[in-house]
Amino acid sequence: METLSYLGQGFGVALSPYNLFTALCGTLIGTVVGLLPGLGPINGVALLLPVAFALGLPPESALILLAAVYLGCEYGGRISSILLNIPGEASAVMTTLDGYPLACQGKAGVALSLSAWSSFIGGLIATIGVVLFAPLLASWAVAFGPAEYFVLMVFAITCLAGMAGNKPLKTAIAALLGLFLSCVGIDSNSGVYRFTFGSLGLADGIQFVVLVLGLFSISEILVLLERTHHGQKAIQASGRMLFNLQEGASVLATNLRSGALGFCLGILPGAGATLASAVVYMSEKRLAHKDNKFGKGDLRGLAAPETANSASACGSMVPMLTLGVPGSGTTAVMLGALTLYNITPGPLLFQNQPDIVWGLIASLFIANIMLILMNVPMIKVFTRILAVPYWALVPAIAIVTTIGVYAVHATTFDLFLMIAIGIFGYLMRKMDFPLSAILLGFILGGLMEQNLRRALSISNGDLGILFASPITWGVWSMIALMVALPFWRAWRARSKQAREQALTGNA
Known part of the structure; x- marks a missing residue:
């Protein structure tokens, strides 16, 4: 009852006209930022943080604005992923795998409406989870140390190959290639140049924006040009813009499972939406x-x-509110917002400043409702992107891509590197290598190295720390199952083929 009383108090804060307008602005800005490839929620929140402080927003209003931008980016990232096969951010990579094929089948409106509904369900489940289980789940997240995180990320990489159907080897190679690319640049610990081949442009490593726009945007431009050359028709959206009850019912169990698991993975500090969506x-x-x-x-x-x-x-x-530990890169920026207002996050925050905490939690409910109401009517507008002819669409994608990459470091080297990566990505697509595996390997590579080094520092170089806890043993067991899965599938396929041949011979 005390929790419900605090939540009611939070709704009193979030439903004030000023905070409602703040949340509306945040959701709109977040959707636009998520739509643009290469920006993502971290950049969106980081850009608005000094604006919120300069405007003199109260701390609860500033947090509501930043949280609304964060959720809006998660909604917006799906739009370019589904319509153009270009993920707006890292967590939208997995959305391209089935979202873009649905658009190619003329179901862009169905895909956009279903993804908006799924985002709403996920946000609703997680927000209820924040209300009910925040203290308990925060204490559970503390049990994950560097060793547990490293093993969890190995599991995520292994899952890619284990679940890859008929091409596990190509998926594994692509993931390993992504891990290799994450090692390019100066080693942060020793200062050694790794795989830079004497190029100063690679000293800072390959930027995520350069890689994602090269692999997906530039390669997609080449694919579009190839389709135009061969006389293929542009993708068309069907007349139906909303999913029906049968389609919604078919994914309801998926929504519930994914919402619960995504929330549990989200509370792990540093895991983030990218790992959650992949797993x-x-x-x-x-x-x-x-x-x-x-x-x-x-x-x-x-x-x-x-x-x-x-x-x-x-x-x-x-973890941001209860422990003062950022659960993702974006919440790390939001943690900075708390420090700007001289607010110390942690368990005492719930007691000392409940208006701020519960106002933020209540605003998550409101922002999710705003986003679903805002995004569904806009689906028809979004799908008109598909009506743009290739002769106009290709230059538009090229311009947005070039601006997105140049804005990071303002160097022409990144532009040439993006083009080279794009050509490489196009060749990989022609050879049926999954580009999403490269990107996921790249994203997890830095985190894996960082956590492995921390674990080995704690154990003075003893690899036994990777097997020292029940959590690591449990995850290693799942990794073993994932490694064995492709071999079991191959054995089962051979057995089935042998039985069919035997039946044919007997007939």
Whole structure:
């Protein structure tokens, strides 16, 4: 009852006209920022933080604004992923796997509406989880040390190959290539130049924006040009802009599972929506068994990462508020907002300044409702992107991509590197290598190295720390199952083929 009383107090703060307008502005800005490739929630929140402080917003209003931008980016990132096969941010990579094939089948409106609904469900589940389980889940998250995080990320990489269907080897190679690319640049510990080949432009490593826009945007431009050359027609959106009850019912179980798992992964400090969307997608693909069309336009493959993205974003608020530890890169920026206002996050924050905490939690409910009401009517507008002819669409993508990359460091080297990566990505697509595996390996590579080094520092170089806790043993067991899965599938396929041949011979 005390929790409900505090939540009611929070709604009193969040429903004030000033904070409602603040949340509306944040959701709108976040959706636009998420739509633009290469920006993402971290940049959106970081850009608005000094603005909020300069405008003299009260601390609860500033946090509501930044949280609304964060959730809006998770919604907006799906738009370019589904329509153009260009993820607006890292967590939207998994959305491209089934979202873009659905758009190619003329179901862009259905995909956009279903993804918006899935994001709403994920945000709703996670926000309820924040209200009910924040203190308990925060204490559980503390049990994950560097060793546990490293093993969890190894599991995420292993899942890619284990769930890859008929091309696990290509997926594993792509993921390893992503891990290699994450090692390029100066080693932060020793100062040694790694794989820079004497180029100063690579000293800071390959920027995420350069890699994602090169792999997806530039390669997509080349694919569009190839389609135009061969006389292929542009993708068309069907007349139906909303999913029907049957389609919604078919993904309801996926929404519920993905929301719960995404929230649990979101509360792990540093895990973030990218890891959550990858793990959830692979889990749902495994549960789908024989009837899955994952990677070819399966509605469950679209609903799972979208639900997990929003759930993880809300879940990452838990360690920030209860422990003062950022649950993701974006909440790290929000943590900076608290320090600007001389607010110390932690367990005492719930007692000393409940208006701020519960006002923020209540605003998560409101922001999710605003986003679903804002995004669904705009679907028809979004799908008109598909009506743009290739001769206009290709230059527009090229211009936005170039500006997005040049804005990071303002160097022409990044532009040439992006083009080279794009050509490489195009060749990888022609050879049927999954680009999402490269990107996921790249994203997790830095985190894996960082956590491995921390774990080895704690144990004085003893690798036994990676097997020292029940959590690591449990995750290693799952990794072993994932490694064995492709071999088991191959054995089962050979056995089935042998039985069919035997039956044919007997006939």
